[in-house]
Amino acid sequence: MTTTRGRIDKRQAILEGAFTVFAREGYAQACVQKIAQEAGVAKPTVYNHMTDKATLFRHAMEAAARTVLDERIAALEPLADPGADLRATLEEVAHALLRLHTDGRSCALRRLLFSEITHFPDLLEIVQDSGPDRLRQALADRLARLALTGRLRTTDPDLTAEQFLALLLGPLEARTRLGTRTLPDPELRTMAGDTVESFLRAWGAA
């Protein structure tokens, strides 16, 4: 404690500590005392920056969501210019998405969002719109380019993107036991391969 650094990033420390504790304990069980402790800060300091436990939660979720989203969008980058081997590029992207999706932060974010969605309906706009929706959108854009150059045969890139993501990420829930089990990397590779295999069988160019 008493890591007396600059004051500007106290807020940052609080948000990170808050997310850590919320992720570990859940919203209701997480007490502000522990959050302050996790952030290396006194309890009143927390209330200096955030009026409420609720708004603290909102801001922590928002911050976590932003970083998670950025990583995921970045993972689509290879599709912007796929080489000759489309399958390999798809598998690479699929594998990257799987790793990001099974990351502890990502799992915790989804779990918290899911569990508190009834008490914080506004989290949906804050997190979801800037999460899966944007990812699907970005992927759809990539796929549309591929369709235009004849490397995929689809007339509905949005649907195709939705199905690719469903095929890829759907099995994760059961396999990771709702995020309580971490999958070995070879299994992720296999899943990426299986997904791309079926995806190309359905949508690949002749």
Added chain:
Amino acid sequence: MTTTRGRIDKRQAILEGAFTVFAREGYAQACVQKIAQEAGVAKPTVYNHMTDKATLFRHAMEAAARTVLDERIAALEPLADPGADLRATLEEVAHALLRLHTDGRSCALRRLLFSEITHFPDLLEIVQDSGPDRLRQALADRLARLALTGRLRTTDPDLTAEQFLALLLGPLEARTRLGTRTLPDPELRTMAGDTVESFLRAWGAA
């Protein structure tokens, strides 16, 4: 209140009331007082049947999971003897599964399971093993029969079943806004159709 009926089903009423309140409020926010009220019972009566709030939760979840599972397995029935039109049968089953999966009880069950999985790890065995896993197993059995009679071309029914369910149920999360929005039936029909379309393109017999 004071619906003084037989004593045998007090337990049943408590379990149902408990699930209702847990679903509405979440585990931590649900207070036993309200559960008792919802079940039309006095608080000490609840503690007569269940030692703890925790075990009350476990039993309520278990009971809810059992009914949900039974419905889902039953929805696969048409696949036991698909008529000449395999596509139509698959669409029928897909549509039934979508409706069950978007049901309020089902959504609430998944949300509670997801949110409390860190505090009640044993729920995984109680609920999950008898949930998605058994459903996938049952579907894989059906698909294997179809493969044997040449109506599907797959060598791995388990993977195929997993992908069918992923393709079907994966998009639900985003579309129902994590279960906070109910989808109109025509949209469910469209989703079932899209799923079967892609599924057959990847796995259908020539």
Added chain:
DNA sequence: CTTATGTTGAACCCATGAGTTCAGAAACTA
């Protein structure tokens, strides 16, 4: 009628935790 079991409402104990107050200590500003 009597006894045993289960239910009821109300009151109670007690732990937890949100949010506040305050006096003093850093730390940054000038």
Added chain:
DNA sequence: TAGTTTCTGAACTCATGGGTTCAACATAAG
């Protein structure tokens, strides 16, 4: 150095809620 802002720790208030107790009551069996 003096002044302003922020942080700190500890103690405090207060509401919530888990779990229990108890005396009165209902019911069913013998």
